[in-house]
Amino acid sequence: MKKTSLAQGSRYYPKRYDFSIEKRNAILDEGLICHVGFVRDSNPVVIPIAYCRIDDTIYLHGSVGSHFFMDMAKGIRLCITVTHLDALIMARSIMNHSMNYRSTVLFGTSRLVTDEKELQDATQAFVDHVIPGRWEDARQPTPKEMQKTTFIAVTIDEWSVKCREHGVGDDEGDLDLPVWAGILPVGLTWQEPVTDHGGSREVEVPDYVLNYRR
């Protein structure tokens, strides 16, 4: 697995590139939806897809009913990108405004998961990734349901990480302008769970839902 040459794409911000695999995996493991790019009839297509990671393989969760997803599964090159926005950076000059973010771009070749054991492992890893604790609690899939479960596996063969994680960078000559400057942090907030009352039982909200964080 080689680190990608994406960093060579930037003359100005080489310092924003990071090549720590721990950083890459932290970005991946925090995310829920990735944006997957593929080439279809010579044109680019980018689709949001829920995913999970096992070691250096990304599992994309999809539907056999989606032509796009099945096209994506045909051993073709995919680009998988995950981005977290962390802050708006407001400098005294418009030109120095920016955003803090962490992103990773992965490349690999797609493969439809057909092996029963791998499909089972990917399904459980996916549920554990999205909602830790849920797999043991909810009704697990039947063999018939598993036949309808579809994952594309992409073993990462090139990747890069790009982040901006610092404060305001104003030009020296702008520092004394009467303009407020600073950081406006942003993050995902998980709100109060809303219970579904479609069933006959009253079931308490489990702790792993009440305390859900990423």
Place this chain on the structure above:
Amino acid sequence: MKKTSLAQGSRYYPKRYDFSIEKRNAILDEGLICHVGFVRDSNPVVIPIAYCRIDDTIYLHGSVGSHFFMDMAKGIRLCITVTHLDALIMARSIMNHSMNYRSTVLFGTSRLVTDEKELQDATQAFVDHVIPGRWEDARQPTPKEMQKTTFIAVTIDEWSVKCREHGVGDDEGDLDLPVWAGILPVGLTWQEPVTDHGGSREVEVPDYVLNYRR
């Protein structure tokens, strides 16, 4: 401008597709970062980029110093995708778990913005999109700074909207299982602004920062 045939890609969830231009624009105008796909040496590349919309044109903000960005500007086909995650949907069975989201996928051909007036308009629209009120307050770009400002314009010629915006959908036979089911809503939360003290003046945090919402 035609609506895209993406909806034909799904046999199972045709109802998740929406063709209201108002819905499309609302998704676009709420977002800050899009994921842009293009084809480079026959391979897909997906990059996160900050953007704004003016009518049916998306302006992608980038750097002349990025080879990728300049490759993207060369009159090629781009796919621009914006996704908002709204909730995790927990059904009583694992198979019926889902996520609520709103997404739009746009297609168009890139064009580097070179006209001075269009560049000025795009810059101001971009700042107004990201932080309404900031353009009038911060130091505006000098002509020299404008020369370093780079936007790619993409006039949308195909698009689709796909959303899931409803509650738990369990199979009839699972409704009485002793499993909690419900929705865990999620959204971006803007935190307390952090003032930069690099300048000599104390400037109060402006209202448009204190009350920032999207």
